[in-house]
Structure formats: structure tokens, C-alpha cells
Amino acid sequence: MSKAPFGRRALTVTANEELGAYRVLRAADPNGPQPEPGQFAMLAAVERWGGGEDERPFLARAFSVARHSAHESHFLLEDVGPGTRRLCELRAGEQLWAVGPLGRGFTAPSEGRRALLVGGGVGIAPLAILQDTLAASSPASSPEGEGEADATVLLGFRDRDRAQGAALLQGARIATDDGSVGHHGLVTELLAIEIERDPHAVVYACGPAPMLEGVRALCERSRTPAQLALEAGMACGFGACFGCVVPKRDGSYLRVCVDGPVIDAAELEHVEEHAGAPA
Amino acid sequence: MSVEFCGLRLAHPIINGSGTFDAIAARRVFGEQLCERFPFAAYVSKTITLAPRAGNPPPRLWETPAGLINSIGLPNKGLERYIEEDLPELAQITAGAPVVGGEEAAGEGGRASVHLITNVMGASAEELCHLVEACDARPEIAALELNVSCPNVKTGLDIGADPRTLQEVVRAVRGRTDRPLIVKLTPNTADVAACAQAAEHGGADAVSLINTLRASALAPRRRTNGAGNASRQWLGGGTGGLSGPAIRAVALAQVAAVAARVAIPIIGMGGVQSSTHARELLDVGARLVAVGTESFRDPAAGARIARGLR
Numbered sequence: 001m002s003k004a005p006f007g008r009r010a011l012t013v014t015a016n017e018e019l020g021a022y023r024v025l026r027a028a029d030p031n032g033p034q035p036e037p038g039q040f041a042m043l044a045a046v047e048r049w050g051g052g053e054d055e056r057p058f059l060a061r062a063f064s065v066a067r068h069s070a071h072e073s074h075f076l077l078e079d080v081g082p083g084t085r086r087l088c089e090l091r092a093g094e095q096l097w098a099v100g101p102l103g104r105g106f107t108a109p110s111e112g113r114r115a116l117l118v119g120g121g122v123g124i125a126p127l128a129i130l131q132d133t134l135a136a137s138s139p140a141s142s143p144e145g146e147g148e149a150d151a152t153v154l155l156g157f158r159d160r161d162r163a164q165g166a167a168l169l170q171g172a173r174i175a176t177d178d179g180s181v182g183h184h185g186l187v188t189e190l191l192a193i194e195i196e197r198d199p200h201a202v203v204y205a206c207g208p209a210p211m212l213e214g215v216r217a218l219c220e221r222s223r224t225p226a227q228l229a230l231e232a233g234m235a236c237g238f239g240a241c242f243g244c245v246v247p248k249r250d251g252s253y254l255r256v257c258v259d260g261p262v263i264d265a266a267e268l269e270h271v272e273e274h275a276g277a278p279a
Numbered sequence: 280m281s282v283e284f285c286g287l288r289l290a291h292p293i294i295n296g297s298g299t300f301d302a303i304a305a306r307r308v309f310g311e312q313l314c315e316r317f318p319f320a321a322y323v324s325k326t327i328t329l330a331p332r333a334g335n336p337p338p339r340l341w342e343t344p345a346g347l348i349n350s351i352g353l354p355n356k357g358l359e360r361y362i363e364e365d366l367p368e369l370a371q372i373t374a375g376a377p378v379v380g381g382e383e384a385a386g387e388g389g390r391a392s393v394h395l396i397t398n399v400m401g402a403s404a405e406e407l408c409h410l411v412e413a414c415d416a417r418p419e420i421a422a423l424e425l426n427v428s429c430p431n432v433k434t435g436l437d438i439g440a441d442p443r444t445l446q447e448v449v450r451a452v453r454g455r456t457d458r459p460l461i462v463k464l465t466p467n468t469a470d471v472a473a474c475a476q477a478a479e480h481g482g483a484d485a486v487s488l489i490n491t492l493r494a495s496a497l498a499p500r501r502r503t504n505g506a507g508n509a510s511r512q513w514l515g516g517g518t519g520g521l522s523g524p525a526i527r528a529v530a531l532a533q534v535a536a537v538a539a540r541v542a543i544p545i546i547g548m549g550g551v552q553s554s555t556h557a558r559e560l561l562d563v564g565a566r567l568v569a570v571g572t573e574s575f576r577d578p579a580a581g582a583r584i585a586r587g588l589r
Binding site for chain 1: 298299300301304305307308309310312313316333334336337338339340342343344345346347349351354523524572574575576577578579582583
């Protein structure tokens with residue numbers, strides 16, 4: 001995994017663009033290493049971090065790196081609380097504290113196995129950089145770099161506004177809860193069809209806990225290997241606070257920040273929805 | 280800026296609070312930069328207990344106005360595996376670590392090393408004695424800190440909350456080691472200065488304070504499905520401990536109160552985010568200052584605060 005520079009560093013925001021219900025925040029990161037797909041960063045605004053709703057935020061917030069190119073990191077944000085709201089407000093030229101890249105990312109599929117990328121909501125973010133990386137490393141990718149056929153992308157959203165987030169990836173098939181775009185239903189229903197079609201595929205998933213639990217259960221039944229990028233409330237992101245644990249099958253705990261966020265689905269009995277992240 | 284503490288020479292007065300910095304995990308994340316720029320002049324381990332502990336069920340954290348409630352539950356490998364597995368690596372991480380601002384204390388060797396302090400907790404004097412003896416046998420450990428925010432097996436009351444019990448326990452442990460013995464006081468007591476005095480009378484070489492303030496958080500209503508109040512606790516462990524800038528003013532008052540009553544050195548902590556905050560604790564009587572929650576927001580916070588004290 002890429003080693004993070006020690007200590008937080010100030011990044012300058014270069015763009016903050018609307019993408020349906022989300023924002024894509026870009027920040028110049030001249031001193032940061034190339035993150036691996038699935039790694040994340042702890043972000044906070046340098047100015048006015050705190051004093052919002054309930055006198056929060058206080059802690060930095062964890063975000064998957066959605067894309068990284070030319071020393072610029074992209075993050076996908078959704079305004080769901082005082083911390084994410086403040087980050088969504090940032091304008092080009094303003095500064096961001098960042099620690100990262102952190103955690104263990106996705107492991108590429110072994111040769112000849114197709115990657116099935118399954119995302120839900122704002123959790124589609126790490127699948128974008130994964131798709132970029134898979135396309136760049138695929139022998140099938142053309143010299144022009146149009147390697148979109150290597151991975152199948154299935155994304156689920158609540159509604160039409162959020163489904164616009166699918167533009168972050170190439171060639172995504174979409175499911176929506178309200179049927180406004182694509183398949184009317186769950187993204188795991190699309191996944192079930194794909195797994196049946198190609199039992200040797202490898203699943204890469206990130207999204208809300210109920211979706212990840214659906215993916216986990218499906219992959220367990222079909223014996224499909226799956227790598228799940230988890231979210232948990234965390235204070236530090238580098239193993240110090242022990243706050244972000246999830247139980248393993250054997251009853252011991254994993255720290256999502258240093259043992260994950262990408263966890264082999266076989267290690268988990270369930271993906272539980274309890275350790276909600278501070279928003 | 281170097282400072283003497285219980286016979287140890289520290290490069291500067293900034294250390295970490297127990298359980299707020301996992302140097303082994305941090306080395307995995309940040310690599311050798313951690314050792315090259317180690318942020319603390321002494322490194323305090325997380326609390327070690329006789330038997331391994333998995334810690335509390337999640338959720339373990341809750342963000343508050345300018346603070347954090349944690350209910351981690353002291354997960355650790357237990358004494359045996361700490362000594363076998365973690366201690367050698369901690370010694371390696373800290374042994375060669377040049378300390379920020381440590382030139383003055385480095386002497387002829389050119390480098391001031393980071394002292395290792397091991398924090399232990401037991402539910403009785405017997406357990407604590409066992410832990411302390413095992414640590415005393417290890418040359419890597421420069422000093423010991425007793426976590427006395429633990430219910431006594433006999434009384435159910437926190438050992439550190441009652442001056443008489445505290446004094447008895449410290450006296451029992453005192454006989455088992457010549458290393459500096461620090462007692463980490465709990466703020467969840469009627470008279471913290473009386474507890475500090477009891478620790479001193481029991482033979483402690485130093486006291487550290489404040490530990491986290493007992494606190495709780497209720498789950499947001501949408502998650503409760505109409506359940507009663509009892510099940511609305513957010514934290515898996517029930518209650519937790521509040522830290523961060525929210526408790527800084529309390530720490531300042533308690534450190535000052537303790538400094539007025541004891542002659543032994545004090546490690547002050549509670550919501551320190553800057554060298555100004557550290558300076559305030561030093562001004563009211565602390566010899567060293569520990570940084571905890573601020574390291575969560577900036578892993579190099581200790582170094583930043585130490586630099587600012589120069």
C-alpha cells in the first residue's frame with residue numbers, strides 16, 4: 001500500500017463541481033504519493049472547521065479517493081451532516097487538511113477473471129479509481145486507453161438526482177430504488193444475474209451497509225470472491241483510536257482504517273449497519 | 280527545552296496520552312518517517328491488562344461539540360503477548376528516534392532517544408503487582424503508568440476514585456519496582472487533589488491527569504424504532520469518556536488543584552491542541568504535557584506542539 005506522508009498537509013482546492021446530488025472536490029496534492037484504489041484520506045477544511053450544527057464538525061472525515069491524476073486527488077462528497085456540508089462548500093483556492101492515502105486497497109483480479117464493480121450511492125467513489133487502474137493495466141486496453149470493457153460496472157442509487165453520480169465511471173449499468181433510471185430495484189439483483197453468467201468473476205463493492213450485506217450474502221452462496229470497501233466512524237484513520245472496528249467471523253475485531261477499508265468478504269459474518277461515520 | 284522527569288531526561292515536555300497513538304500501526308501507515316520524526320519525547324503504551332481484551336462492541340465513537348466520546352474498552356493483546364510481540368518493536372521504533380528539538384538533550388551521542396512508558400491496568404492490587412513485576416523485568420521500559428480508572432473487583436468502585444483504596448493499591452505496587460511509577464488519575468471523583476495526594480503517600484513518583492470524563496450519547500431518533508430509553512444509548516459499551524478541547528478548561532482546573540497539593544511531578548493533559556494550550560498546563564504546574572485526541576486530527580500534532588514551545 002502507498003505510505004502516507006507523516007502528519008496532515010494542506011491541499012489547495014482546485015475545483016468543486018456538482019454531479020447530481022453529489023459534489024466532486026478536486027485538490028492539488030503535489031507531495032502525496034499515488035493512492036491505490038480503495039485507499040482513503042482524512043479530510044477537514046482548514047478554515048471554519050467546527051461551529052456548525054451542534055458545534056460540529058470536530059474530527060476529520062474519511063473519504064475514498066475517487067480518482068487521482070497529475071498530482072490531483074478527486075473526492076466524491078454528499079452533504080449529509082455538518083462536516084460533509086462544510087467540505088461541500090469549499091471553493092477553488094481554499095484549503096483542505098489531508099492525511100493519506102490510508103488503509104489497504106483493492107487487490108487486482110488474477111489473470112483471466114473479470115472484475116464486477118458494484119457500487120451504491122456515494123460509495124461508488126473508490127470504484128472509479130479502480131476502473132481507471134484496471135483499464136490502465138489491462139493488456140486488452142487499446143493504446144488510446146479506452147479500456148472500459150474490462151470491468152462490468154453496476155451502480156445503485158436512491159433516485160434520479162443521485163444516479164447522475166454514475167457519470168464518474170464509464171459504462172455503468174444503473175439500478176434505482178424509485179425506478180427513475182435503469183433497473184427498478186436493487187443493484188444486487190443486477191449482480192445476481194452477472195454472477196450467474198460468469199461464475200469466475202471477482203466482485204469489488206462499496207456502498208451502504210445493507211447493500212454490502214446483500215453483496216456478501218450473494219457471493220457467499222455463489223462462492224464468488226468479493227472485496228468489500230467498508231465505512232465506519234473513525235477518529236484518526238491510522239490505527240490510533242481503535243474506534244472503527246467491525247467484528248470478524250471469529251469474534252475478534254478488525255480496524256477498518258488499517259486492516260481495511262477493503263476487507264475480504266469471507267472474513268465477515270455480516271456487514272452490520274451500526275458504526276455510522278460522523279457526517 | 281529538555282526536561283527532567285523522575286530521573287529521566289526528556290528532549291521536550293510533550294508525550295502522548297495512553298491509548299491515543301498506536302506506534303506500531305502508525306509505522307505500518309507512515310513507514311520509517313514515523314521513527315525519523317517521532318512526535319513525542321516519551322511514548323506511553325495503550326493500557327495493558329493481564330488477559331487479552333477484545334474491547335467493546337461498536338459503535339465506539341461519538342463526536343461532540345469540540346470533542347469526542349470514546350468507548351473503546353481497552354482492547355489489547357494481554358501482558359504476555361505485549362512483552363513478546365509489541366515491546367521489541369516499540370523499543371525499535373523509539374530507540375533510534377531523534378526527537379524534535381532533542382539536540383540539546385542528545386548529549387555526546389547526537390540523538391536523544393524516546394523513553395518507553397508502559398501503562399497497565401488491573402482489577403486488584405494483586406493483578407497490578409503481577410503486571411508491574413513483569414514490566415520491571417524488561418529493560419526497555421523506562422517507567423510505568425497505572426491506569427486506576429478500573430472498578431475494584433471487591434468493591435465495584437473505581438480504584439482511583441477513592442483516596443484510601445488508591446493509596447493501598449499504590450503502596451502494594453510500589454514495592455515491586457524501582458522504575459518511576461506514574462498514577463493516571465481519574466477526573467470522575469469528588470476530589471481529584473485528594474486522590475493525587477493519596478497516590479503520593481502510596482509512593483507514586485508522578486501523577487498524570489486528566490483521564491477522560493465519563494459521558495454518554497443517545498442514538499439519533501430515526502435509529503431507535505420506538506425503543507425505550509435504555510436501548511437508545513449510542514455507544515456499544517454504554518457510557519464512554521469525553522476528550523478533546525471540550526475538556527481543556529476542566530483539565531486546567533484539575534491540574535492546578537493537584538499541583539497545589541502534591542510535590543511529585545505532574546503530567547497534564549486534556550484537550551491540548553497547540554503549544555499555547557500546553558504552555559498553560561505547564562504554567563499551572565505540569566512538568567510534562569500529553570497530547571491525545573489532537574493526534575487523531577493530525578498524527579504529527581505532538582511535534583508541532585513541541586516545536587511551538589521552543
